[in-house]
Amino acid sequence: xxxxxxxxxxxxxxxxxxxxxxxxxxxxxxxxxxxxxxxxxxxxxxxxxxxxxxxxxxxxxxxxxxxxxxxxxxxxxxxxxxxxxxxxxxxxxxxxxxxxxxxxxxxxxxxxxxxxxxxxxxxxxxxxxxxxxxxxxxxxxxxxxxxxxxxxxxxxxxxxxxxxxxxxxxxxxxxxxxxxxxxxxxxxxxxxxxxxxxxxxxxxxxxxxxxxxxxxxxxxxxxxxxxxxxxxxxxxxxxxxxxxxxxxxxxxxxxxxxxxxxxxxxxxxxxxxxxxxxxxx
Numbered sequence: 001x002x003x004x005x006x007x008x009x010x011x012x013x014x015x016x017x018x019x020x021x022x023x024x025x026x027x028x029x030x031x032x033x034x035x036x037x038x039x040x041x042x043x044x045x046x047x048x049x050x051x052x053x054x055x056x057x058x059x060x061x062x063x064x065x066x067x068x069x070x071x072x073x074x075x076x077x078x079x080x081x082x083x084x085x086x087x088x089x090x091x092x093x094x095x096x097x098x099x100x101x102x103x104x105x106x107x108x109x110x111x112x113x114x115x116x117x118x119x120x121x122x123x124x125x126x127x128x129x130x131x132x133x134x135x136x137x138x139x140x141x142x143x144x145x146x147x148x149x150x151x152x153x154x155x156x157x158x159x160x161x162x163x164x165x166x167x168x169x170x171x172x173x174x175x176x177x178x179x180x181x182x183x184x185x186x187x188x189x190x191x192x193x194x195x196x197x198x199x200x201x202x203x204x205x206x207x208x209x210x211x212x213x214x215x216x217x218x219x220x221x222x223x224x225x226x227x228x229x230x231x232x233x234x235x236x237x238x239x240x241x242x243x244x245x246x247x248x249x250x251x252x253x254x255x256x257x258x259x260x261x262x263x264x265x266x267x268x269x270x271x272x273x274x275x276x277x278x279x280x281x
Contacts, residue, residue, distance in 0.1 A: 092267070
């Protein structure tokens with residue numbers, strides 16, 4: 001069963017998203033006389049803003065979406081992320097407006113990359129970038145408050161303790177007939193299976209995620225100590241099918257994410273003398 005009103009609203013959002021991402025953005029930034037984009041940077045920023053607006057219809061309203069960098073208390077800093085879903089209530093030093101944005105990894109719930117047409121090489125680069133960012137999710141020295149059923153920090157075997165990663169693109173510029181069996185080879189050999197993508201949405205091709213031993217679609221590369229197989233789903237009779245599955249899985253990922261609380265004092269340098277009440281000279 002489904003709700004007709006919600007389904008209609010969702011399809012409307014998808015139509016607006018698809019049109020703005022594919023047609024409007026190209027019409028604005030494509031110079032047909034020179035057969036190339038002008039202001040390529042602005043073109044990318046425009047598309048990222050379109051994706052953020054679409055995602056706000058999907059993820060819980062307690063979260064916000066921005067772009068920027070992820071920090072850890074171990075002095076790590078990620079590469080720039082197109083999309084960062086985070087809890088604004090647990091994000092110190094969040095910079096508004098045009099100022100650079102930095103997010104403690106404990107308050108991050110998901111990260112994403114936004115691309116146009118992807119060649120094999122560009123797809124591989126995007127996946128490995130996401131995997132490197134996702135690996136930072138394990139760099140928590142002293143996890144804060146979590147769920148009562150998750151008393152120990154164990155992201156190796158509990159996928160809910162890592163923020164999720166996703167990629168949205170217009171299409172793949174290569175043969176996808178065997179992609180679910182080939183996609184692992186797009187990753188560098190050193191990438192752990194648990195650090196691989198959660199969901200990938202190609203607007204023209206379909207959706208990539210995972211399947212468990214019982215044949216259930218699961219948005220985790222590793223779950224309950226098992227590395228899962230890749231799954232490629234594509235629209236057959238419903239043009240909204242892969243958008244619906246993507247949205248359902250991303251909502252599941254963000255609502256099931258273990259809530260870690262950043263420890264402010266571990267993100268700033270406090271001199272030893274300050275702890276005794278003496279002022280350093």
